[in-house]
Amino acid sequence: MTERREPTYVYSEKQVAEKSGIARLFIDTRTRLNQNVDQADNLLVKRFYNLDHNTYLEGALPAKYKELMGLVASACLRCDDCINYHVIQSYRLGVTRAEQEEAINVALVVGGSIVIPHLRRAYALLTELYA
Amino acid sequence: MTERREPTYVYSEKQVAEKSGIARLFIDTRTRLNQNVDQADNLLVKRFYNLDHNTYLEGALPAKYKELMGLVASACLRCDDCINYHVIQSYRLGVTRAEQEEAINVALVVGGSIVIPHLRRAYALLTELYA
Amino acid sequence: MTERREPTYVYSEKQVAEKSGIARLFIDTRTRLNQNVDQADNLLVKRFYNLDHNTYLEGALPAKYKELMGLVASACLRCDDCINYHVIQSYRLGVTRAEQEEAINVALVVGGSIVIPHLRRAYALLTELYA
Amino acid sequence: MTERREPTYVYSEKQVAEKSGIARLFIDTRTRLNQNVDQADNLLVKRFYNLDHNTYLEGALPAKYKELMGLVASACLRCDDCINYHVIQSYRLGVTRAEQEEAINVALVVGGSIVIPHLRRAYALLTELYA
Amino acid sequence: MTERREPTYVYSEKQVAEKSGIARLFIDTRTRLNQNVDQADNLLVKRFYNLDHNTYLEGALPAKYKELMGLVASACLRCDDCINYHVIQSYRLGVTRAEQEEAINVALVVGGSIVIPHLRRAYALLTELYA
Amino acid sequence: MTERREPTYVYSEKQVAEKSGIARLFIDTRTRLNQNVDQADNLLVKRFYNLDHNTYLEGALPAKYKELMGLVASACLRCDDCINYHVIQSYRLGVTRAEQEEAINVALVVGGSIVIPHLRRAYALLTELYA
Numbered sequence: 001m002t003e004r005r006e007p008t009y010v011y012s013e014k015q016v017a018e019k020s021g022i023a024r025l026f027i028d029t030r031t032r033l034n035q036n037v038d039q040a041d042n043l044l045v046k047r048f049y050n051l052d053h054n055t056y057l058e059g060a061l062p063a064k065y066k067e068l069m070g071l072v073a074s075a076c077l078r079c080d081d082c083i084n085y086h087v088i089q090s091y092r093l094g095v096t097r098a099e100q101e102e103a104i105n106v107a108l109v110v111g112g113s114i115v116i117p118h119l120r121r122a123y124a125l126l127t128e129l130y131a
Numbered sequence: 132m133t134e135r136r137e138p139t140y141v142y143s144e145k146q147v148a149e150k151s152g153i154a155r156l157f158i159d160t161r162t163r164l165n166q167n168v169d170q171a172d173n174l175l176v177k178r179f180y181n182l183d184h185n186t187y188l189e190g191a192l193p194a195k196y197k198e199l200m201g202l203v204a205s206a207c208l209r210c211d212d213c214i215n216y217h218v219i220q221s222y223r224l225g226v227t228r229a230e231q232e233e234a235i236n237v238a239l240v241v242g243g244s245i246v247i248p249h250l251r252r253a254y255a256l257l258t259e260l261y262a
Numbered sequence: 263m264t265e266r267r268e269p270t271y272v273y274s275e276k277q278v279a280e281k282s283g284i285a286r287l288f289i290d291t292r293t294r295l296n297q298n299v300d301q302a303d304n305l306l307v308k309r310f311y312n313l314d315h316n317t318y319l320e321g322a323l324p325a326k327y328k329e330l331m332g333l334v335a336s337a338c339l340r341c342d343d344c345i346n347y348h349v350i351q352s353y354r355l356g357v358t359r360a361e362q363e364e365a366i367n368v369a370l371v372v373g374g375s376i377v378i379p380h381l382r383r384a385y386a387l388l389t390e391l392y393a
Numbered sequence: 394m395t396e397r398r399e400p401t402y403v404y405s406e407k408q409v410a411e412k413s414g415i416a417r418l419f420i421d422t423r424t425r426l427n428q429n430v431d432q433a434d435n436l437l438v439k440r441f442y443n444l445d446h447n448t449y450l451e452g453a454l455p456a457k458y459k460e461l462m463g464l465v466a467s468a469c470l471r472c473d474d475c476i477n478y479h480v481i482q483s484y485r486l487g488v489t490r491a492e493q494e495e496a497i498n499v500a501l502v503v504g505g506s507i508v509i510p511h512l513r514r515a516y517a518l519l520t521e522l523y524a
Numbered sequence: 525m526t527e528r529r530e531p532t533y534v535y536s537e538k539q540v541a542e543k544s545g546i547a548r549l550f551i552d553t554r555t556r557l558n559q560n561v562d563q564a565d566n567l568l569v570k571r572f573y574n575l576d577h578n579t580y581l582e583g584a585l586p587a588k589y590k591e592l593m594g595l596v597a598s599a600c601l602r603c604d605d606c607i608n609y610h611v612i613q614s615y616r617l618g619v620t621r622a623e624q625e626e627a628i629n630v631a632l633v634v635g636g637s638i639v640i641p642h643l644r645r646a647y648a649l650l651t652e653l654y655a
Numbered sequence: 656m657t658e659r660r661e662p663t664y665v666y667s668e669k670q671v672a673e674k675s676g677i678a679r680l681f682i683d684t685r686t687r688l689n690q691n692v693d694q695a696d697n698l699l700v701k702r703f704y705n706l707d708h709n710t711y712l713e714g715a716l717p718a719k720y721k722e723l724m725g726l727v728a729s730a731c732l733r734c735d736d737c738i739n740y741h742v743i744q745s746y747r748l749g750v751t752r753a754e755q756e757e758a759i760n761v762a763l764v765v766g767g768s769i770v771i772p773h774l775r776r777a778y779a780l781l782t783e784l785y786a
Contacts, residue, residue, distance in 0.1 A: 033251035036258045044236045044579060045250070051571055052244045055764045060753035065720045066761055069727040073765040074245070076505075076728045078341065079209065081248035082765075098715035105306045106721055109710045110728040110737075112469075112505025113314045114336070117343035119307070120295035127298045164382035167389045175367045175448060176381070182440055183375050186633045191622035196589045197630055203593040204600045204634040205376070207767075210340065212379035213634075229584035237590055240579045241597040241606075243731075243767025306710060313702055317502045322491035327458045328499055334462040335469045335503040338636075344503075360453035368459055371448045372466040372475075374636025376600075426644035429651045437629045438643070445637045467638070471734065472602065474641035498699045506707050507729070510736035512700070513688035520691045557775035560782045568760045569774070576768050598769070603733065605772035 004054065007063035010094040020128035026084040056089070064093040068103040075107030075115055075122070083122050087129070097130040135185065138194035141225040151259035157215040187220070195224040199234040206238030206246050206253070214253050218260070228261040266316065269325035272356040282390035288346040318351070326355040330365040337369030337377050337384070345384050349391070359392040397447065400456035403487040413521035419477040449482070457486040461496040468500030468508055468515070476515050480522070490523040528578065531587035534618040544652035550608040580613070588617040592627040599631030599639050599646070607646050611653070621654040659709065662718035665749040675783035681739040711744070719748040723758040730762030730770050730777070738777050742784070752785040 017024040037045060056066045067090040074082030090100055104122060108115050148155040168176060187197045198221040205213030221231055235253060239246050279286040299307060318328045329352040336344030352362055366384060370377050410417040430438060449459045460483040467475030483493055497515060501508050541548040561569060580590045591614040598606030614624055628646060632639050672679040692700060711721045722745040729737030745755055759777060763770050 030251070033255055036254040037251055040232065040254060040257075042232050042236070044575065045232075045239065047575055047578075048239055048244070049247075051568065051575060052247075052764050054571075055568060055760050059757055060751065061723070061757045065723070066757065068716070068720070069724050069758060069761045070765060072724040073727050073731045073762060076507075076732055077209075077245045077765070078339075079245050079248060082245060096715065101302065101304050101307075102714055102716045102721065103724060105304070105710055106724045107728060108307065108310055108505070109707050110506050110725060110732070112501070112503050112508070113310070114339045114341050114344060114469075114503055115505070116311075116314075117341060120292070120299055123298040123302060124295055126302075161382070164386055167385040168382055171363065171385060171388075173363050173367070175444065176363075176370065178444055178447075179370055179375070180378075182437065182444060183378075183633050185440075186437060186629050190626055191620065192592070192626045196592070197626065199585070199589070200593050200596040200627060200630045201634060204596050204631060207597045207769075208340075208376045208600055208634070210376050210379060213376060227584065233583055233585045233590065234593060236579050237593045238597060239767070240576050241594060241601070241767050241769055243763070243765050243770070245731075245765055246767070306706065309706055309709075313699065313706060314502050316702075317498050317699060321495055322489065323461070323495045327461070328495065330454070330458070331462050331465040331496060331499045332503060334466050335500060338466045338638075339469055339503070358453065364452055364454045364459065365462060367448050368462045369466060370636070371445050372463060372470070372637050374600075374632070374634050374639070376634055377636070423644070426648055429647040430644055433625065433647060433650075435625050435629070438625075438632065441632055441637070442640075445640075470602075470638045471732075472638050472641060475638060494695065494697050494700075498697070501700065501703055506703070507732045507734050507737060509704075509707075510734060513685070513692055516691040516695060517688055519695075554775070557779055560778040561775055564756065564778060564781075566756050566760070569756075569763065572763055572768070573771075576771075601733075601769045603769050603772060606769060 004057040004059050007056075007058050007093055009092045011092045013088075013092070016088050016092060016129070019131070020125060022125045022128055023084070023088055026081065026088070030081070030085075064090060064095050067093060068095065068099065071100070071103050072107045072110075075104060075118055076111040078111070078114065078118055080118060080121055083118055084125060087122060087125050091129050097126055100126055135188040135190050138187075138189050138224055140223045142223045144219075144223070147219050147223060147260070150262070151256060153256045153259055154215070154219055157212065157219070161212070161216075195221060195226050198224060199226065199230065202231070202234050203238045203241075206235060206249055207242040209242070209245065209249055211249060211252055214249055215256060218253060218256050222260050228257055231257055266319040266321050269318075269320050269355055271354045273354045275350075275354070278350050278354060278391070281393070282387060284387045284390055285346070285350055288343065288350070292343070292347075326352060326357050329355060330357065330361065333362070333365050334369045334372075337366060337380055338373040340373070340377065340380055342380060342383055345380055346387060349384060349387050353391050359388055362388055397450040397452050400449075400451050400486055402485045404485045406481075406485070409481050409485060409522070412524070413518060415518045415521055416477070416481055419474065419481070423474070423478075457483060457488050460486060461488065461492065464493070464496050465500045465503075468497060468511055469504040471504070471507065471511055473511060473514055476511055477518060480515060480518050484522050490519055493519055528581040528583050531580075531582050531617055533616045535616045537612075537616070540612050540616060540653070543655070544649060546649045546652055547608070547612055550605065550612070554605070554609075588614060588619050591617060592619065592623065595624070595627050596631045596634075599628055599642055600635040602635070602638065602642055604642060604645055607642055608649060611646060611649050615653050621650055624650055659712040659714050662711075662713050662748055664747045666747045668743075668747070671743050671747060671784070674786070675780060677780045677783055678739070678743055681736065681743070685736070685740075719745060719750050722748060723750065723754065726755070726758050727762045727765075730759060730773055731766040733766070733770065733773055735773060735776055738773055739780060742777060742780050746784050752781055755781055 017027050071086035148158050202217035279289050329348050333348035410420050464479035541551050591610050595610035672682050726741035
């Protein structure tokens with residue numbers, strides 16, 4: 001089986017939060033809400049979170065492309081929180097803005113104009129991150 | 132045909148609103164917005180609301196399990212307002228927190244990680260209701 | 263091929279924004295966010311926007327019915343921004359409130375109760391526009 | 394309230410089935426499967442079917458445009474049976490092929506390339522119906 | 525934490541396959557296709573299958589209601605294979621036909637008329653299983 | 656702007672069709688159905704097809720990763736035809752089976768167990784292509 005390992009990040013989550021107000025608000029809200037989830041200590045939820053984490057490790061595919069795949073899936077399924085998460089993760093792994101835009105274009109063409117309001121908000125985050 | 136009847140609630144909507152700020156905000160907003168819908172008096176909308184109401188009555192299945200089914204459907208289809216509604220209804224019918232979490236787990240596994248942001252917000256409501 | 267042409271609007275976007283606070287907030291936010299998209303100048307995004315624009319021109323079907331079709335699609339796919347957009351466009355093309363409600367009913371029946379929270383918010387906008 | 398009435402069909406379902414093999418297979422399969430549903434005699438299902446029927450009657454909007462709205466919703470939500478149903482209903486109400494194609498275009502742009510496989514199958518039906 | 529254990533089935537999968545041709549075709553096809561998946565031996569897929577299995581065990585909620593929740597989710601998300609699976613599992617756990625129909629009604633009302641083609645096919649399976 | 660160019664394929668569509676019966680059936684059916692679409696010569700459809708084609712060209716991201724992104728989007732949105740298309744395109748661009756499986760894992764985790772029936776069918780195609 002393909003060996004899996006943690007990816008190497010170019011930026012920490014803290015650096016991202018310092019650079020972008022949109023990212024900071026997203027990260028702070030997620031942290032606050034995850035406290036309730038952590039305290040509940042639900043076994044299946046923890047296992048799902050663990051499985052989710054393992055999906056994006058370095059493997060047969062570089063982690064950065066899997067984060068962009070997560071971004072495409074999130075944009076097609078139209079989840080702003082998920083889009084923010086994968087845009088930030090991709091940024092932290094050194095993905096360029098042009099690469100992020102091309103991934104979003106795949107989501108736009110597959111998912112249609114219903115993706116546009118999410119694309120607009122994603123571009124606001126991209127603008128702050130790549131300023 | 133199976134006889135249908137109104138379920139017996141353990142808590143009133145008012146009691147729920149007093150216990151949880153998240154629930155109160157949801158209930159107040161829904162009440163305010165429903166006034167526009169009521170005033171419009173659209174026949175098909177009223178019939179749909181009526182059909183919707185009848186779906187969750189006591190019947191072949193206990194009302195509490197149907198509210199949890201509504202919760203699973205809402206979480207899979209990723210509608211925060213609908214999740215709030217069914218979490219509150221389930222709570223009012225005496226569903227335990229452990230039961231609510233298991234229903235949400237079904238939605239998480241069927242619907243995938245895209246459900247997680249909604250799960251986080253649902254847990255914030257669960258934490259207030261079952262404090 | 264069917265000739266296409268710009269529809270004739272009864273109201274300008276500015277008039278809509280003056281009449282409804284909900285519409286104004288939507289239009290202002292969209293304008294602000296579209297600035298990022300415009301500056302990015304992504305070729306495929308611009309081409310998609312152009313294709314999107316051409317879809318709703320006067321053609322074999324009157325523009326007003328295509329805007330209502332966009333409204334039905336938006337409500338079924340549950341995108342508040344898209345619903346706001348097509349409600350406003352329909353209003354600008356002279357669609358009556360009764361016509362808007364019937365289009366929303368198609369979405370409600372096809373898409374189910376999961377559409378109801380969006381219907382509530384759409385009715386708030388309808389109430390302001392047709393006051 | 395807007396008066397509702399049955400629309401006047403240009404073609405019967407039988408005429409449609411004679412003209413198109415795709416339509417015939419769809420109608421026959423639906424008829425056969427609906428027998429199970431009819432025999433089950435489930436009250437809520439019957440009420441939903443009734444509500445569904447009433448949604449597409451002549452009203453504030455002409456029935457033909459509401460069938461096309463049903464087509465757009467069905468294509469966006471990617472249900473081949475529903476697409477077949479609304480293409481046939483629209484045809485029976487005298488909708489032209491150019492009008493059907495424009496409605497499908499709204500679904501294509503709103504729903505994206507994921508709609509294309511359904512568009513291909515819809516065009517096969519259009520080709521038979523409008524031969 | 526709530527203890528989890530395998531549910532007790534009233535009928536084996538073999539008995540179900542003998543009673544219903546629709547069930548047999550579904551089970552045989554799934555078995556055949558799962559051979560490819562098993563041979564691939566993908567670690568994350570196996571872990572997901574395992575998590576999926578654990579979600580429906582007896583726990584805070586009886587297994588039969590969780591299978592019905594899986595049915596509601598599957599019908600709302602419109603997956604015939606998933607609907608077949610959960611209808612069969614529910615049947616194997618002693619769920620009555622009236623209970624299955626009520627669960628499907630929740631999906632119909634939440635998910636709308638787009639669920640109807642799947643409801644028709646589900647009723648064909650119900651008719652065979654409960655003959 | 657990033658220059659775009661056609662990717663270099665390792666295998667032709669004809670070679671794929673010779674290697675896999677599933678691929679051949681998909682390609683033949685698509686070709687047959689596309690004839691109706693081509694003959695209709697609908698301007699907006701042609702423009703959408705063109706936009707779709709341009710989205711997957713070599714650009715800021717290598718074409719092979721964009722095809723895998725299309726695969727993830729298709730699996731999350733659960734369209735077998737689209738999955739087949741992107742699995743074949745990825746294979747033609749030299750993507751390994753391990754890479755295809757990892758992309759499908761992203762879709763499985765994001766989209767949930769509802770993706771499993773499509774994963775099973777995708778694995779049948781993978782097994783034939785990589786035999």
